[in-house]
Amino acid sequence: MNRNIIGIAIAAVGFIIGLAFLGNAIKNRNKADNTISVTGLGSNKFTSDLIAWSGNFSRNSFELKSAYDELANDKKVIENYLVSKGIAKDQMVFSAVDIQKQINYGTDANGRSTQTFAGYQLSQKVSIDSKDVAKVENLSRNITEIINLGIEFTSSPPNYFYTKLGSVKQQMIADATKDAKQRAEKIAENSGAKLGNLKKATMGVTQITAPNSTEEYSYGGTFNTSSKDKEASITIKLEYEVN
Incomplete structure (x- = not known):
């Protein structure tokens, strides 16, 4: 019991x-x-203040020394040309000479594979980084002037950068945070509640694209370098208590 x-x-x-x-x-x-999660957006448009441009030039010859001498002469001509366009010598960076053996592949009368030496190709690259964006941009567009000097020259599209991106990011973060808080306050107000303490804040990655473009955002962040004018954006996700 x-x-x-x-x-x-x-x-x-x-x-x-x-x-x-x-x-x-x-x-x-x-x-x-009893929480509210909101996402705010901060964005900024700006113009690049740094340009990076490069071009390649080459020579072909069956004699290695002959090709090298011709390439060395081309380098002097290019250097003098760039100086005449207002580019300082310390802004020019010439790469090491790249040497490639040229081989022609074919078949003989019996159908067997053949290899024929076709000479040497020597190439070199010149690169310029400058804050004088307009000057280098104009240079990249008038590269036929170098070709007219008898040089086999290929120009690459310039890349554009912004040296004050850090300050732009700080302002975007502030704007995104303010935007998110205003959204949360409006939601709480419309729900008859009162916004409480901030519980969590999560920052997204920076996305930099050309203005009014169709470029897609990426998970790790997009960084457009082909456009001189850029538009950057960032998101901030805030989570608040609601009383």
């Missing part, structure tokens, strides 16, 4: 404790649900 009473008492206590845990869990769950 005593054992039955003790068993019933233990079961009753366990039931009460279980109800207490369940009530606390429901309370905590409801508390966790």
